[in-house]
Every structure is written in structure tokens, then in C-alpha cells.
Amino acid sequence: METEDLLLISLGGAAASIVRRMAERATTPLRALILDTDDATLQSITPAVGVSTSVFGAKRLSGRGTGGSHSLGAGAFRDDATQILAQVGTPRLAILLTCCGGGTAGAATTLLEALRTKGIATLVFAVAPFSFEGDDRKRAANVLLPIMETRADALTRISLDALVGEEAATLPAAEAFAHAADRLAAGLGLLWTLVAHPGFIAFDAEHFRAFLTHDVEGGLPFCFADVTVSGENRAKTALNALREDPRFRVNGVDRLANAAQLIVGILAGPDLRLCEIGTVMEGLRAHCQSLKETLLGTADEEAREGSLSVVLFAFGHPLTNVSAAKDGEAPRPLPKRQRGAKAAGTKVLGTAKNRFTDVAPTIYGGQNLDEPTYQRRGIRLTR
Ligand SMILES: Nc1nc2c(ncn2[C@@H]2O[C@H](COP(=O)(O)OP(=O)(O)O)[C@@H](O)[C@H]2O)c(=O)[nH]1
Numbered sequence: 327m328e329t330e331d332l333l334l335i336s337l338g339g340a341a342a343s344i345v346r347r348m349a350e351r352a353t354t355p356l357r358a359l360i361l362d363t364d365d366a367t368l369q370s371i372t373p374a375v376g377v378s379t380s381v382f383g384a385k386r387l388s389g390r391g392t393g394g395s396h397s398l399g400a401g402a403f404r405d406d407a408t409q410i411l412a413q414v415g416t417p418r419l420a421i422l423l424t425c426c427g428g429g430t431a432g433a434a435t436t437l438l439e440a441l442r443t444k445g446i447a448t449l450v451f452a453v454a455p456f457s458f459e460g461d462d463r464k465r466a467a468n469v470l471l472p473i474m475e476t477r478a479d480a481l482t483r484i485s486l487d488a489l490v491g492e493e494a495a496t497l498p499a500a501e502a503f504a505h506a507a508d509r510l511a512a513g514l515g516l517l518w519t520l521v522a523h524p525g526f527i528a529f530d531a532e533h534f535r536a537f538l539t540h541d542v543e544g545g546l547p548f549c550f551a552d553v554t555v556s557g558e559n560r561a562k563t564a565l566n567a568l569r570e571d572p573r574f575r576v577n578g579v580d581r582l583a584n585a586a587q588l589i590v591g592i593l594a595g596p597d598l599r600l601c602e603i604g605t606v607m608e609g610l611r612a613h614c615q616s617l618k619e620t621l622l623g624t625a626d627e628e629a630r631e632g633s634l635s636v637v638l639f640a641f642g643h644p645l646t647n648v649s650a651a652k653d654g655e656a657p658r659p660l661p662k663r664q665r666g667a668k669a670a671g672t673k674v675l676g677t678a679k680n681r682f683t684d685v686a687p688t689i690y691g692g693q694n695l696d697e698p699t700y701q702r703r704g705i706r707l708t709r
């Protein structure tokens with residue numbers, strides 16, 4: 327796949343610093359557009375191959391930022407929409423990253439609308455402020471996030487508190503952010519590699535698009551987490567870490583255990599063994615009791631030799647829309663999701679009961695062994 331099919335867009339100073347971290351550590355070239363309303367932020371970003379930066383809204387804000395106002399961020403985007411959209415071009419999938427505690431994030435709603443008009447699918451990582459940042463930022467983010475969610479194809483709300491874990495309470499504020507930014511940059515870097523440079527089982531921008539195509543208005547909420555481990559039992563270790571990851575706990579509900587669809591990305595070196603993929607997939611299926619669909623993608627790079635990374639997207643809580651619920655409010659039922667016929671679940675693999683005509687199927691332990699394992703277990707292989 328050409329990386330031109332995929333573009334990472336960041337909005338605001340904090341998201342810019344996360345993309346900068348990604349670019350510094352990228353094992354595979356990044357293609358990113360860093361947008362901000364503040365000149366100073368962009369000057370601190372060393373130009374990297376494939377990464378462009380752009381200040382917008384200068385007419386209104388003189389390159390000095392929004393002062394935390396989402397409406398100024400939105401207005402700034404409208405002033406310069408044509409120029410920004412020309413820079414975006416026409417990728418098939420855009421990954422948008424923004425920190426909703428800042429004002430530039432206010433541009434996201436109009437930007438997402440424009441990307442949809444251009445037929446660009448959007449996967450949004452929206453970062454909610456730390457709880458120590460105070461109620462005003464939290465309130466502003468809580469107004470912006472549901473609007474973004476309706477305009478994205480899929481959106482995850484990233485809790486900085488959950489990213490940093492219990493240390494958030496004791497770390498100095500600047501360190502807490504640096505820590506969270508590093509964690510997020512690592513996870514997004516893995517996602518980038520998985521989608522832009524897939525391995526023997528591809529999950530590229532086109533596969534993501536197909537998965538995201540659905541008829542229900544509004545974006546799909548999802549949870550995202552990643553882990554990188556090494557050592558003897560690395561597949562088991564990765565699995566255990568993901569099962570415990572606080573990023574899957576939303577309002578006390580385990581979004582991983584309740585996921586209806588999973589996208590699993592496995593990244594490793596040439597030493598990746600098939601049985602390790604099996605361990606991860608089997609373990610997830612055992613943990614996620616409501617699972618209807620599992621999509622798998624891999625990426626392999628020499629440089630990853632010895633380490634195993636897993637990225638996980640958990641979609642579609644089957645009973646409740648936890649992501650839409652506010653603190654203290656009961657989760658609302660999730661609207662029934664109908665996706666385009668082509669992308670629909672395991673159907674892609676066909677529904678034949680038996681590979682052979684006029685022969686009784688081989689039933690063992692209640693399972694039809696004539697159906698390939700990946701089909702029986704609901705794993706959708708993409709190539
Ligand atoms: N204070 C601070 N907040 C950060 C930093 N990086 C990220 N954040 C988070 O990002 C939010 C601010 O977003 P930012 O993109 O900087 O806003 P903008 O550039 O003013 O539009 C805050 O609410 C924090 O949650 C940082 O270095 N310092």
C-alpha cells in the first residue's frame with residue numbers, strides 16, 4: 327500500500343508534540359500534517375521527512391493561539407479551510423489527533439465534516455484533559471467530544487489519567503504530560519506501521535475503510551491500547567497486560583471483555599512464530615465473550631527482532647454505549663449498526679457449511695472441521 331493513502335493530522339500544540347515524538351522514533355516514514363494556531367509551537371518542531379506543519383487562523387489570532395477557546399479554533403479553521411484542505415489532499419484514511427483541553431481542538435468538528443465531504447474516512451484519537459487540569463477544561467472537552475464523535479467514522483476518547491495510571495497523582499504536571507505523550511506516541515507509532523506498512527496479513531488503510539463503512543449516523547466509539555514486550559513467554563505476557571490495561575476500563579466497564587469487534591495488530595521481527603499469533607488470538611477470544619468479529623493484521627520489521635507488540639481496537643459494546651455516557655449517568659443503548667454488505671463480519675469468507683459436496687461434514691467436538699479454523703473462530707483474514 328502507498329502511504330499516500332494514509333495521513334496523520336494533528337491539531338494544537340500538545341498533539342504536535344506527540345507527532346514530533348512519533349517522527350523522532352519512527353521506524354517507518356511518517357506522513358503527517360501538523361496544524362496549529364500558534365506560531366511558536368510549530369517553530370519548535372524540527373522539520374522531518376514527510377511531516378509538514380502549518381499555522382492557520384492568523385488573520386483572527388495573529389499566530390498566537392486560541393487562549394483555550396474552542397470557538398476561536400473553529401473560526402480559525404473556517405478562515406483557512408481551503409488552504410488546509412489542499413494540504414490534506416485525498417488520502418483514503420485520515421488519523422486525527424487532538425487534545426480537547428486546548429482551543430485549537432475546536433477546529434476538529436468542521437475539519438471532520440470537510441474530510442467526510444471529501445470521502446476521507448476518519449479515525450480520531452481525542453485526548454481528554456487530566457483531571458488535575460480542573461473542571462473548566464473538562465467541561466469544554468465534554469461539550470466538544472460528543473460533537474466530534476458524530477462527525478468521525480470512529481473515535482476514541484483517550485484519558486490522560488488512564489495513560490499515566492496511578493503515577494498521575496504524584497508526578498509534576500509537565501512530567502505527567504511528557505509521560506502520557508510518550509505512551510501515546512508509541513501506540514500511534516505502532517498503529518502507523520501496522521496500517522502503512524503491513525506484513526503478511528495486511529490491515530491497511532483500505533481494510534480500515536471497509537471496516538468503518540456503516541450506515542448508522544455518527545462515529546463508532548472504540549478503545550485503543552498497545553503493549554510491547556519481550557522474553558520467553560512474550561505472547562502470554564502481552565495478553566495479560568492488555569487484559570489489565572486501564573485504557574479498556576470506561577466508567578467501571580471492561581470495554582475489552584465486552585467488545586463485539588476487535589481489530590488486532592501484531593508487530594514483530596522475523597522471529598514471530600505462528601503459535602504466538604495463536605496464543606494472542608485464542609486468549610482474546612476467551613476473554614471477550616461477546617465477540618462477533620475479529621480482524622487481524624501483522625507487520626514485520628527486522629528492527630523488531632526479539633520484541634512483540636500488540637495493538638488492540640475494541641469496538642461496539644453490545645449492550646451499552648459506554649462512551650456516550652457522562653460521569654454518573656447510566657450508559658445508553660447502542661444503536662443497531664448496519665454496515666455495507668461487503669464489510670460485514672465473517673460473511674466475507676463465505677458461509678459454506680461444508681467444503682465438499684455430497685459428503686457429510688466432519689463434526690468433532692461440536693465443530694465442523696471442514697470449515698477453516700479462522701472461519702469457525704470468526705477471524706477475518708484480509709489476504
Ligand atoms: N499544560 C500542558 N498541557 C498539555 C501539554 N501537552 C498536552 N497537554 C494537554 O493538551 C491540552 C492542551 O492542548 P493544546 O493542544 O496544547 O492546546 P492549544 O494548542 O492551545 O490549542 C491540555 O488540556 C492537556 O490536556 C503540555 O505540555 N502542557
Ligand SMILES: [Mg+2]
Binds near residue numbers: 338339340364391428
Ligand atoms: Mg497551543
